[in-house]
Structure formats: C-alpha cells, structure tokens
Amino acid sequence: MNVAEYRTKLVTVLASGNLPDILLGRGESDPITDIIDQYGPEGVFEPIDKHWAQLPTLKKWFDKHPEAYKISTSADGHIYGIPTFSEFDAVSDAFEVRADLLRKEGVEWSDVNTLDDVTNALRIMKRQIGGKAPFSLRWAWPVKVRMLTQFFGTSDFMWYDERAANYKFGPLTDRYEIMVRTLASWYKEGLVHRDFHTMEDQVLEGLYMTGQVTAKIDSLGWDYQSAIPGVRAACHQDSPYQRRQIWLSESGTC
Secondary structure (H helix, E strand, O other), rough: OOHOOOOOOHHHHHHHOOOOOOOOOOOOOOOOHHHHHHOOOOOOOOHHHHHHHHOOHHHHHHHHOOOHHHHHHHOOOOOOOOOOOOOOOOOOOEEEEEHHHHHHHOOHHHHHOOHHHHHHHHHHHHHHOOOOOEEEOOOOHHHHHHHHHHHHHHOEEEEEEOOEEEEEHHHOOOOHHHHHHHHHHHHHHOOOOOOOOOOOHHHHHHHHHHOOEEEEEOOOHHHOOOOOOOHHHHOOOOOEEEEEEEEEEOOOOO
C-alpha cells in the first residue's frame, strides 16, 4: 500500500467514526502527521497537553526543548500526538557494498571514510561490473531521501542537531545541499542506477543478488527480517558484502 492509498484508508476510517484507540505513525512523511493536524482541532483526537499531570516525563522533555514543542503543536495551540524525539544522532542504516570488488583495485572498504572515498569506491565497482551503475536505494521515495540524509549529518525534515544542541530543518542546511549535489553528480556519472527513483524492492534485491547492483543503503536489521534466502546468505560474515556506517561531508567524515 503506497502513501496515497494509506491516507485514503485513514480518512475513510475517520469518516466512519469507528476509530481505534491509538494511531501510530512513522514520521513526518506519514499521512498520520497531516491527519492529526487537520482533524485534531476538529475534535477527532484528544489534546495530549490537557493531561500533563499524567505525563510528567513528556512535559519535562518539552520544557527542555521548546523547539520540539513548536514542531508538535497544531494550529489551534494543542498537541494531539506524542512525537518520537532523540537527543543524539542515531543511524539505523548502513552502506552495504561488494568489498571484494574494491580489493581487486587495492582498496579496503574499512579505509573508505570520506565523500571522495565513497565516490571512488563507486567508480571502482562500476568498472568491475562492466560499466553498470553500482548504487541504488530501497523503499519508496520519501524514505530513500531519509536513508541518504543521515549519512550526510542532516535530515529530510526537522531533527535534533547534537553538535548545535538545537532542532533544525534539514532541507535548509548546507549538508542537505551537499547531499543533493552529490546524488546529482553520481547520477550524471552513471554511479546511481537510472531507475533508483522508481525501483521496487523486489527489483533491487534481484539486481543485488545477481551482482548488477553492488552498493546500497539498507537497514541494519534487514538481514534478519528478510525472507529471501539469498539476502540472508549475503549478510553472513564470510560474504563479500560488507556494511559500514559512514558520516560524510565534502571534506571528510562528519
């Protein structure tokens, strides 16, 4: 079910009046976020801020981070959802590459640390697989962006910048601009698969397991979740596929 279909289903449930006790969303690109802001002021949802006495920990956290309070507040001044916030940078995904292909040209994946290093690694893999684009991303488009932003030390929406000790809007940061320019450069050079924007997971996994795509960003837990035997096998320690979390900027690691 795509985002548009999911939103339609949610709106239908709201219109029926047969609501669940709790709705769970996954983030700013989830339709629930917009629905909360739209229907909360209309009385569909209970304002959480009317129950601070029962939520002292959440209230204390909001008091500590007024930026988070502003982000979570709807137009009528009330809060209708409990957000997921963190005071530290967390990367749940990792670059996964064919390290054996890099070794053929004398490069160890463990030594790839800067943005230039990653670009060079993609060029090596492109040469080793006969000129095909080596890199692609999983999931639908909003998540593709989010998976990439975290490695550039930014976000596709609001996030807590631990270095600056405040919240920022990712698309307005210099790091986001670096990410966009980098992705455009990779695409122009043929380092990113031409269909990465619309590619479905099944297609990507097929290309990945046949060696036609040799680099991707994936969840650290995907090897345990996958029902595809080849994917699980590719995640074993003796596999040529290796994972690392790399934080990138133009000049090096962040």
